[in-house]
Every structure is written in structure tokens, then in C-alpha cells.
Amino acid sequence: MTHETILAIGSRAIELTLLLSSVLLLPALAVGLIVSVFQAATQINEMTLSFIPKLMVIFGLLVVLGPWLLLQITNFARNLFLEIPSLIG
Secondary structure: OOHHHHHHHHHHHHHHHHHHHHHHHHHHHHHHHHHHHHHHHHOOOOHHHHHHHHHHHHHHHHHHHHHHHHHHHHHHHHHHHHHHHHHHO
């Protein structure tokens, strides 16, 4: 097992982590921005007003995209386990 192989596996893991987290974090960021603009326009300074919509968006995305997220993680793990014999030998 060479250093390049280890770096390639780590790179793929980081790419997958960034992809899966961005699917959830970018919509939450957009909702937070919209809510903060609404709060600035109406001068409502309620902390739960920004928290609850983001929580609902993330929950909805997990319900809708959960199977796809799980498929990506299991495919990565399956491919990694299948590559183990060739990586060792």
C-alpha cells in the first residue's frame, strides 16, 4: 500500500464528505439568509425565527434525499472493501 493510494482514498473520502454535507448545508444557508433579510426588514429579533426554518429544511432534505445520501455512503464503503485485496497485494 503506497502513499499515493492512501492519499487517493483519503481524497475520495473528503470529496464524498463535502458533497454530502453541502447538499444539506447550502439550502440551510439560503434559508438562513432569507430569514435574516426578513428579520432585518421587519425588525423582528427572535432567535427561534432563524432556527426553526433551517431545522425544518434540513429535516425535509433528510427525508427526501436520505436514501440517496445513504446510497452514496454505502457505495463508497462497498468499493473500499472490494479494493482491499488489491491494495494489500
